[in-house]
Every structure is written in structure tokens, then in C-alpha cells.
Amino acid sequence: MLERKQTKGRTHVTFVLPADTPPGPVSVVGDFNDWQPGAHTLAPRKDGTRAVTVALPGSGVHSFRYLAAGDYWFDEEQADSHDGTNSRLYT
Template structure:
């Protein structure tokens, strides 16, 4: 799931997943971090979900996926769109 908060100079995007789906470490990987695995790991919060927040330039389009243990790649079903390979995010 994606949570958004548009600010004056950027958009705050929080990538959110349940704490147990999938098991193990998960990071969000996309063109905003040069597709570097582990650059933005999701961290478990007190409410039992995992999340990471990024500040991205507004009015842009980004491709991303999640990467979990054992090289398991998956999309965000709540993304703005999907291009057949990646999830799409509009800020």
C-alpha cells in the first residue's frame, strides 16, 4: 500500500506492507534508488506493519518493485498502475 503526503517541494511516499507477508526482510527498489536492493528496507512499526518513507520530487513517475528474501520480487497491488513488469507510482 502507498501512503502519500504532498508537501511544498516534494511528495512524501510511505511504502507499507503487512509484517508477515512475505516473511523476512523486504526492501523497496526502483528507479528512484537506481534499483539498488537493500537501499530502502521496510522497518516494522509499533502497529505491526512494515514501512519506509521516501521524499520524492512531485509530479514525477517512478517504477518500483519490492524485493524479499530468496530473491523474491513482487509488485504493489495498490500502485497507481502496472506496466507488465513493474509497479508505477505518480507523485
């Protein structure tokens, strides 16, 4: 799930997943963090989910994927689009 908040010149996107699906650590990797695993790792929240918030430039298209333990890559179903390999966000 994606949560978005617009601020002056930026879009704050919160990437949200269930606490244990998939199991183990998960990070969101994309063009906004030079595809560096672990740069934005989802952390547990009080509501039983896990999440991380990333501030993106106010206007643009961003590609990303999730990376879980065991080199398991997966997409975000609620992304604005998919390009065949990656999930995409429009800010």
C-alpha cells in the first residue's frame, strides 16, 4: 500500500506492507536511492504493518521495487503503473 502527502515541492510517499509478508527485512529500492538495498528499510508500526517514508521531488516519474530477504524482488500492486520490470510512481 502507498500513502502520499504533498508538501511544498515534494511528495512524501510511505511504502506500507504487512508485518510478516514476506518474512524478514524488506527495503524499497529505486531510482530515488540509486537502487541501493537497505537504504530505505521498512520498520514496524504500532498498527501491525511496517513502513518507510521517502521524500520525492514534487514532479516526476520514479521507478522502484521491494527487496526482501533471500534476494526476493517484488512489485507494489497499488503503484501508478508498471513498466514490465518495475513499479512506477508519478509525483
